[in-house]
Amino acid sequence: MDDADFPGLGLHFALLSLMAIGGVSSILPGMQRYLVDVNHWLSSTQFANAYALGQAAPGPNMMFVTLLGLQIGGLTGAIVTTLAVVCPPVLLTLAVTRMSANNPDSHLGRAVRGGLGPIAIGLTLSSGWILAQSADHDWRRALLTLATVMLMLRTRFNPVWLILVGALAGISGMV
Amino acid sequence: MPAARPPTDSAPDSVRPKIGPLELFIAFSQLALSGFGGVLPWAHRALVERRRWLTQSEFVETLALGQLLPGPNIGNMAVMIGYRFAGYAGAAAAVAGLVSGPFAIMLALGLLYRSYGGLPLVQHALSGMSAVAAGLVLATGVKMTGSLKRHWRPWLFTALALVGVGALRWPLLAVVGALAPFAVAAAWREEA
Numbered sequence: 001m002d003d004a005d006f007p008g009l010g011l012h013f014a015l016l017s018l019m020a021i022g023g024v025s026s027i028l029p030g031m032q033r034y035l036v037d038v039n040h041w042l043s044s045t046q047f048a049n050a051y052a053l054g055q056a057a058p059g060p061n062m063m064f065v066t067l068l069g070l071q072i073g074g075l076t077g078a079i080v081t082t083l084a085v086v087c088p089p090v091l092l093t094l095a096v097t098r099m100s101a102n103n104p105d106s107h108l109g110r111a112v113r114g115g116l117g118p119i120a121i122g123l124t125l126s127s128g129w130i131l132a133q134s135a136d137h138d139w140r141r142a143l144l145t146l147a148t149v150m151l152m153l154r155t156r157f158n159p160v161w162l163i164l165v166g167a168l169a170g171i172s173g174m175v
Numbered sequence: 176m177p178a179a180r181p182p183t184d185s186a187p188d189s190v191r192p193k194i195g196p197l198e199l200f201i202a203f204s205q206l207a208l209s210g211f212g213g214v215l216p217w218a219h220r221a222l223v224e225r226r227r228w229l230t231q232s233e234f235v236e237t238l239a240l241g242q243l244l245p246g247p248n249i250g251n252m253a254v255m256i257g258y259r260f261a262g263y264a265g266a267a268a269a270v271a272g273l274v275s276g277p278f279a280i281m282l283a284l285g286l287l288y289r290s291y292g293g294l295p296l297v298q299h300a301l302s303g304m305s306a307v308a309a310g311l312v313l314a315t316g317v318k319m320t321g322s323l324k325r326h327w328r329p330w331l332f333t334a335l336a337l338v339g340v341g342a343l344r345w346p347l348l349a350v351v352g353a354l355a356p357f358a359v360a361a362a363w364r365e366e367a
Contacts, residue, residue: 030348033346048309050288052305055304057211058277063278063281066278078278090266096240115358115359116355117319124315125316128310132313135308158211160211166304
């Protein structure tokens with residue numbers, strides 16, 4: 001990418017951030033589409049790697065966007081993507097907090113949450129689906145993904161340990 | 176700390192401790208950097224159990240509103256908690272604390288990836304990590320379906336979003352923009 005692309009990148013991520021109901025993982029398909037499919041700034045493997053690295057580090061889950069920005073546009077890119085994802089929701093939250101009569105149990109609040117919740121779930125599943133397609137090139141990796149889903153549903157392991165197991169499985173040549 | 180307490184908050188504040196922007200920055204930096212694999216449990220530990228800045232129910236209410244609003248839940252909580260204690264300066268300090276440490280770590284990781292990402296060993300590790308990370312997101316989605324009502328309508332919207340964005344790879348903004356008004360209107364009528 002070149003410098004002229006930064007405003008577009010920032011605007012796109014800012015718009016997406018306002019759609020991130022239920023967390024930033026739900027807008028991952030939008031980021032993947034913009035960075036990989038439309039602009040070809042990253043390969044889908046690089047995208048999946050950046051997401052995985054972001055999950056392995058301490059901090060809010062959303063911080064993988066810093067890594068995406070760094071990879072496509074250096075330090076400026078990192079600042080642009082991070083601010084674009086952090087600032088719009090922060091300003092919106094501040095506005096809602098100011099009008100603090102707005103409590104989460106108001107009729108409108110319940111309707112918005114009840115209506116957008118199912119969409120957020122569909123988006124989160126889409127994120128997992130797209131990441132799996134980028135990461136699982138053969139049946140053994142697909143099996144690792146499936147095993148992760150099972151472990152997460154049945155146990156209470158910290159996800160970081162599972163990521164470490166994934167790294168070891170990769171290094172040892174099991175996947 | 177000179178920051179004025181915002182007058183709009185209606186909660187009883189007789190027991191509320193006096194906390195300034197610097198303390199907010201430090202507290203959110205600490206909890207962000209201890210949070211491997213998600214910050215929320217650490218936030219609860221730091222803010223409710225250790226520092227006692229919030230009661231259990233205040234934490235849950237803040238979380239509920241944070242989840243209702245778009246964006247990272249923990250970021251929205253940082254805004255609300257920071258504002259509650261120290262106004263705009265507090266909100267800015269809490270968010271800055273939450274983001275700046277992890278930002279530096281991500282830069283370091285990114286530079287390492289740039290230097291060593293091509294090594295076969297690192298490639299193998301990353302491919303395993305990516306397969307696990309995909310599973311983590313899928314599992315989160317599956318867990319979230321536990322909150323759906325036993326009624327066809329919410330499941331239909333979940334399925335439409337999954338097909339449009341996941342399978343057909345249509346633009347997320349367009350899919351959400353098309354589905355959201357119907358979904359909220361349907362929920363509004365159900366709630367009424």
